[in-house]
Amino acid sequence: MRGEPQPFTDLEGAATLSKDMTATDCSDETEPLNGAKKRDSNEQDLSLARRIAVIAVVAILAAFEGVCMSLPGPFFPPEAKKHGLTQSQIGIVAGSLDVSCLFFSFLVGSLTTPTNTKFVSISGTLLCSATISTFGLLNFVSGPGVYFTLCIFARALNGFGVAMTYAMFIPISLRCFPELAGLIQGIIQTCFCTGMFSGPIIGSALVPFGGYSAPFLVAGGLEALFSCIAILIFPPAAKSYSPTNHPNESEHYLKFFVTFSTMSVVIPSLVVFLMSGFRDAAYSLHFHEAIGIDLGSMGYVFASNALAATITGATVGVLVNQGYGVFVLICSQILTPVTAFVMFLPYLVPQLETKAWAVILLVVNGISIDGVINPFYLIMQNEAVRRGSGSLEQVRTFASSSFSVVMSSGRILGSVIFGGFFNEHLGYYFTCLIYAVIALLTLAWHVIFLARVGLLRRAYYPTSLEITK
Template identity: 50%
Template sequence: MESKNSDTEGAPLIPTTPGNEFPSQLRRAIAVVLVAALSFVEGVSMSLPGPFFPPRATDHGISQTQIGIVSGSCDVANLCFSFIIGSLISPSNKKAVFLTGTFISSAALVLFGLLDYVIDDRIYFVLCILTRIVNGVGVSMVYAMMILIPSTCFPQKAALMNSFIQTIFGVGMFCGPVFGSILIPIGGYETPFISLGIMEAVLSVLGIIIIPAFPADKKTEKKIKNSKPIGYLHLLVRFSTISILLPTGVVFLFSGFRDTAYVLHYQEVTGLAANIVGILFVANSLTAAITGFVVGVLTQKGYAISVMILAHVLTPLTTFAMFVPYFLPKIETRGWAVLILVMNGISVDAAVNPSYLLLQKAAIRNGERNIDQVRKFASSSFMIIFCSGRIVGAAIVGGYLNELVGFYFTSLIYTMVAIVTVTWHIVFLVKSGFIGKVYFDTEEDIAEDIASDN
């Protein structure tokens, strides 16, 4: 069904203007594979510091709260820069934004690994924050384009592209702890960071050659320029948007909490070495890698809401499982830790695709009629809540609150908050009529949404 109000109706995502012929299917396929490879590296870089940085930081005299600040600083920069990226993205600069972000991210990774040679603990702490901030800037640029570029190459297979990239990203997260556990004993703490940074830089150079440019023709630019998209902040503060973002942020909060508090707590309780704990954390990443594709397929088939509810229900169950050893200390075994990490892997992965989809629906229901603007809003808003959740989880919950009341009672508080937000989210979905089959963001789906909402 065609939308009469879409300002980009009929405009090809890769237009065929003179000197800019439509890239061949082979080149577009190779470009998607390259983007997937870079998303794999980003996944590795996200999960790599979790099991290894906190123990190393304590050797430099860094406190639990300071570890949370360092872990959260990357996401703070990612969050702040996401607002800028949301307004800067255009059909003509997707490639430039993406590759600039990968170069920045690769340099920050190398520098972060080399910081282990800094002797002064105060300088070490400050430099850790600075390098993570720089990395956050690069990551925000990469994440914003990671899905948009493949869906631009194959616009009629947007859902499939999203599932593919999310799965590869999950595989990267799976490999992060393994990568560190193998390379750190061989070459030292800095080895995996330097190796990963060099790998990303090489792939970025290849991207300059392989990824096609996406300039819009003058007619398309005029249409977008003459359209009157709803203000970004106006969409962001609507009740429907907040009812999606805040409960979802509570799900993503676990990642920051896990990386700053759970890894140290588990080491302290079990006495296991950091590389052994890192191998246990593979359970989390492996689950994310497996469920990423499954969630993508279910979302494409219209079951996004059921998947989203699963994510919200699993979160309080997971955090309560972390509290149970307070009464039953003997239950805190390796098997119990793997169970917690598997449950978390499922819940976080189950929230990614559906939340992106629901944010698109919210933008349309609140009056946005430009398909390009709908996608930009969903992408940047998702990154905002993803980063916000990790920031709160790392700096406030895993850092300050954990030091204040202890790990077990922090888990209990988190459980109660998650119960409240999951209830809020389910009530919102029911009252908004989202219960049932809800489909993903192909051009036709968005056009039908816009038409039906008129």
């Protein structure tokens, strides 16, 4: 597929199944999409045990990424209040990770090649482990100005690490089992959500014994340990790589990302991720002030969000492999404005807000957010193929980086604008109402787009991709 992109009319038609790929194919050399099965000899002889070990280490590191992402939500806002930060400043700190992740996701998507994938992924996990540990130690810093600045700096560096790891986990895993794309995506997603579920519980368990810093130091130390194991387990980099081997490789990631068809998927999905940033910046303070949930119990309440996401991740993976990716995506987007409006209802009926109410909201939040991740990767992967990406490596990197960009952008707007500015000046309930209206409008845009291009039907993961001329 060269030259001008073909009309986007069929997800299944955008990629064909490669009949002769087997589970023993594992190559760090970029897999051409033109049918020529070119492989790097240094990867052909990887044993099944080592390929399984790669998946296991990736899954564990994905879980630790989830832990590090979920830890600040229940514990940082109340602690920041003690240090003199305003609600807007709390939102800025929460969003600084995602601003950094957004910027570096474009950079990673543009510059990553098979020769540096291993270096990028392990560097990312080591950076995440160092910065989450540092963020926990900032509790000992005095002075709101210094504390605020250092918190932003630590979370921004953490975002750089997240951008590297998110973009690389799937490509590294799929080199070992290219025919199991849907299953592997589901495994990584489920492990990440398991980490999100475990983070608040670990925090609530460790805070009484070691104080605010303890869970951050434990999570960072364990992630560093498994990053060192990954150095030994992950396959070596490709010996050489030249974009001239893949004529379409020169297409820049930004050029791929800003097309109207891509934006028609990106923006409605981004709005769903707003809820994640809003949650981290505003929920714990609101639950504490309106319901009276104490800091020791907050982690267990927040764990319900990630538990629902963990269960949803496994279920969504099965549904996507069965061909219901677009259906799952639309259902999750419908659930988002409904949930936001329900969050507004206690403004009219205050008696609704109880601890059980908070748990139910977090459960539904987890379901709606998690139902977007797997189908979104599917659609972006096929969009990359449709636009003539020159290698399987590029297709996977573009799709993974797009997820990082969308998640980061949504969390930035959710934490800084909704959880920070709107929440401080309009109040929690009217912020929820505004969010419900925006989610409803973008949902309508997405459904109209999908209807016009003929995608309101089944869509599934191809087992392996190749360009058809």
